Amino acid sequence: MLHFSLRPFRTDAPTAFVMHTNDPTVAANLTDPIPHPYTEAHARAFLEEAMQPVPLRRCIEVAGECVGAIGLHPKVDLWRCNMELGYWLAAAHRGKGIMTEAIRQLVPQGFATFPNVMRIVATPFGRNVASQKALEKAGFTLEAKLIGTLVKNGRVEDEWIYAVRR
Numbered sequence: 400m401l402h403f404s405l406r407p408f409r410t411d412a413p414t415a416f417v418m419h420t421n422d423p424t425v426a427a428n429l430t431d432p433i434p435h436p437y438t439e440a441h442a443r444a445f446l447e448e449a450m451q452p453v454p455l456r457r458c459i460e461v462a463g464e465c466v467g468a469i470g471l472h473p474k475v476d477l478w479r480c481n482m483e484l485g486y487w488l489a490a491a492h493r494g495k496g497i498m499t500e501a502i503r504q505l506v507p508q509g510f511a512t513f514p515n516v517m518r519i520v521a522t523p524f525g526r527n528v529a530s531q532k533a534l535e536k537a538g539f540t541l542e543a544k545l546i547g548t549l550v551k552n553g554r555v556e557d558e559w560i561y562a563v564r565r
């Protein structure tokens with residue numbers, strides 16, 4: 400039995416949120432708007448935005464503490480029927496199936512909340528096996544492997560494209 404819940408973000412407890420987000424393995428696997436080091440100022444700005452209805456963001460709460468984040472971000476222009484899924488979890492809680500279940504819960508919420516959205520996409524780095532496995536277990540299909548499309552921390556990375564359709 401997994402003891403976690405997805406709940407809306409609040410602006411309280413930014414210090415604990417900073418502690419988890421400042422783990423270098425978090426920023427190393429995400430896009431650059433989540434920096435390392437991650438400061439209280441970064442957390443305050445994030446939490447303010449995270450309370451808006453769009454992007455649809457949820458805090459992953461374990462034992463009353465926010466230990467991770469998951470969100471659906473609308474794409475624009477020709478991609479406007481797509482949303483991008485992003486997530487991270489504090490190191491102490493990994494490997495227990497929490498993110499697989501969080502993805503399983505958020506995806507139907509996203510399709511229900513945004514009726515125009517036909518496809519939810521996630522793009523882990525080629526080396527991010529944990530993220531790829533969580534996506535596969537949650538029902539995503541690997542659509543493409545793009546080689547050397549990304550640069551993270553000065554290193555060229557592969558981009559694997561996973562998606563689930565309505």
Ligand SMILES: CC(C)(COP(=O)(O)OP(=O)(O)OC[C@H]1O[C@@H](n2cnc3c(N)ncnc32)[C@H](O)[C@@H]1OP(=O)(O)O)[C@@H](O)C(=O)NCCC(=O)NCCS
Pocket residue numbers: 424425428429486487488489492493494495496497498499500522523524527528529530532533
């Ligand atoms: C990716 C991440 C969210 C996964 O969360 P999680 O709750 O640990 O994921 P789950 O436990 O649901 O599933 C992870 C799976 O990967 C496996 N795994 C973890 N590390 C692995 C590794 N280095 N190599 C192979 N498999 C690995 C786990 O064993 C598990 O598979 P299993 O259930 O078959 O045993 C978490 O590792 C994380 O926050 N990483 C840093 C940020 C990040 O990468 N975000 C995603 C960006 S696309």
